[in-house]
Amino acid sequence: MDERIRLRLDVSYDGTGFSGWAAQPTRRTVAGVLTQTLDLVLGVGTATGLTVAGRTDAGVHATGQVCHLDLPTAAWREHEGRLLRRLARLLPTDVRVRAITEVPADFDARFSATFRRYQYRVTDAPWGAEPLRRHDTLAWPKPLDLDALNAAAAGLVGEHDFAAYCRRKENATTLREVTRLDWRRDPDGILVATVQADAFCQAMVRSLVGAMLVAGDGRRPVQWPAGLLTRRERSSEVTVAPAHGLTLVAVGYPDDPAEYARRADLTRRLRVPVAEG
Template structure:
């Protein structure tokens, strides 16, 4: 049996989250169906399930620019990917899988995983970014699928003071739902709100063209990057519980528009109890950006340690 590491990205707008569900389009279900077709393995085959294990399950409508999963596969099954291609089986699988998948999923790389690698349990941390266009931003309709538009000007100073309360090891029960048998205790390593500066993609021109009469025919202009002016929340943690990031964003936004104050946010952190005012914000602004892993010789020990149920000191 060979364990493969698959690095990928997807536009979550057309999926009901990562995890496979009957008769519903999900990222996992779409990729697994493609694997079964490509490798000529009947679906629900108990001897070769072709089941993906992911670093972090994303909810309905949430995107990933860099997700990681692993797949355990029999070597003889993997060889079926080669066909008439004169390349190694793993390379053939990567190329064929990318061509077979829909355009809202992209395979970055398929590789043989090092010993001890587990996409979920070996991960050291995950990085998510939530993007908002507020009243102080120029709304670009091309980004409507990955940016939330709100008709308020956000107070980033107040939002950063709220976000600072999340740093460290806490029970995020006010903002998340535990998995069966799990907890909402997580360690947040970074949580910051920033406004992306206006960075020119095409710089202003120094030259001015004329037609001999002194009349200006063209003048310099600046084309900003797509993210210029957006408000971004970047959060890094060892792991995230269900709805945790979107619920924290919603609470910070409530503070940023003056609907709630910092004492209210502090109370939610102090008493980890879920209730209506700390529900998740809309999903389209959220993207999983990065998953970090330790050196290869630490993968197995990391996976073993993280499987233990966490408690607060």
């Protein structure tokens, strides 16, 4: 077997025109477009094992997505000086590979990750979202109170069973540790939620945002989102916030590459499914 090398790819994309990350035979997806372009540059099947840190849903964006793949060492040595620019020329403009880095063979974009960080953008301006930001900012029809949003967020931080906020999968745990969840209002008036956790179950981030927004506009008490954590089934009262306001902004990994394998083993023991919010 040919000697192979593992590469980390840092990827950004506008999710508007994609049916999510995961390749689907009849739909345009980020993984599908990336694989097709790599095949064009390197030869069909040369790049193998494309693995992503977080499988974002249709319409969700990324500025800090990470994936890995394996190449024959000879192919990498042939293309390494020009691969980034060739991908820039051939990829559609709504997806960019921003960096390509050699990593140890035990680096796993999915299982070696220590956290995923998302941001969700909302405007409560009476005129709605600015036209140039309409694809990444939710227009909310009621005024939102920043203090109420942060009070609602505070009760969701920590390790909890987020079953009320997750689309349950068979044999998958809904136990997650949220290490950061807060809101800010930027000078332009946009409200930005930042949420970070070791991992998320499917639709979790958008469900959390949906619950906090109705507390922020006064329709629910600020204690209501945390109160749902006692549920062991998905709550039909929670509306999932639209996908287009959500962006994956960062994925963290151990500082010491020697820790990649240990972290991956730990993650596999804790939970197999790793999805986006």
